[in-house]
Amino acid sequence: MEDEKGILFILSGPSGVGKGTVRKALFEQDPALQYSISVTTRKPRVGETNGVDYFFKSKEEVEEMIEQNELIEYAEYVGNYYGTPKAYVEETLKAGKDVFLEIEVQGAMQVKKNFPEGVFIFLFPPSLEELKNRIIDRGTETENLVKNRLLEAKKEIDMMDEYDYVVVNDQVKKAVSRIQSIVVSEHCKRERVSKQYKKALGRVDL
Ligand SMILES: Nc1ncnc2c1ncn2[C@@H]1O[C@H](COP(=O)(O)OP(=O)(O)OP(=O)(O)O)[C@@H](O)[C@H]1O
Numbered sequence: 239m240e241d242e243k244g245i246l247f248i249l250s251g252p253s254g255v256g257k258g259t260v261r262k263a264l265f266e267q268d269p270a271l272q273y274s275i276s277v278t279t280r281k282p283r284v285g286e287t288n289g290v291d292y293f294f295k296s297k298e299e300v301e302e303m304i305e306q307n308e309l310i311e312y313a314e315y316v317g318n319y320y321g322t323p324k325a326y327v328e329e330t331l332k333a334g335k336d337v338f339l340e341i342e343v344q345g346a347m348q349v350k351k352n353f354p355e356g357v358f359i360f361l362f363p364p365s366l367e368e369l370k371n372r373i374i375d376r377g378t379e380t381e382n383l384v385k386n387r388l389l390e391a392k393k394e395i396d397m398m399d400e401y402d403y404v405v406v407n408d409q410v411k412k413a414v415s416r417i418q419s420i421v422v423s424e425h426c427k428r429e430r431v432s433k434q435y436k437k438a439l440g441r442v443d444l
């Protein structure tokens with residue numbers, strides 16, 4: 239279906255649940271999927287690259303992007319701005335490719351207003367204890383930031399009913415397989431109603 243638009247998938251869930259890990263594993267399996275790189279005012283972590291993990295920006299630069307309406311959504315999360323550049327998402331969907339956003343819940347709720355046709359997936363931890371251990375073991379946050387992220391996590395989990403799908407990340411492989419099923423299912427749904435698909439059937443004399 240070449241001139242069909244791609245599907246926008248929104249993957250969210252609390253910090254440390256494994257969104258990045260699962261998304262990277264999913265993309266290894268399906269290189270056709272496209273990742274929307276966010277802007278952030280957070281400082282890069284060891285091993286993170288500008289233009290790969292994030293576009294690292296100053297507060298003023300992100301505020302200018304907000305002012306110029308260049309972001310689909312943005313949020314202030316634990317002291318930093320995070321946002322999704324509009325142009326990349328719109329152009330990639332228009333080109334018929336599926337786009338994944340990996341964003342927190344406040345931002346996801348803004349996307350829901352502007353892209354109600356998006357597919358909203360909430361990644362869920364096996365337990366809060368496991369979530370805490372994953373953030374601590376990642377070793378990227380100070381004790382205070384771990385605490386703040388866990389406080390946000392509780393609020394985020396309260397919003398999970400707003401999502402189309404909830405996927406438990408007990409094991410990365412299983413979570414990837416569940417998301418792959420969602421991607422396939424959403425494509426089937428749209429092909430079923432696609433005018434082009436009906437046209438492609440052609441006519442036959444009975
Ligand atoms: N299924 C899993 N089982 C055990 N550990 C996991 C699993 N998924 C991810 N992890 C680990 O949990 C930690 C957090 O994962 P990751 O950074 O992908 O989370 P995230 O949701 O993207 O976090 P953030 O929102 O803070 O960026 C990492 O150290 C990762 O290796």
Ligand SMILES: Nc1nc2c(ncn2[C@@H]2O[C@H](COP(=O)(O)O)[C@@H](O)[C@H]2O)c(=O)[nH]1
Pocket residue numbers: 251252253257276277280311312313315320321322340341342343344345346
């Ligand atoms: N609303 C948005 N949230 C985003 C975006 N990009 C990432 N995120 C989320 O922020 C938190 C913290 O990320 P971290 O890299 O500092 O651990 C996490 O939940 C990310 O998914 C975005 O563009 N908009």
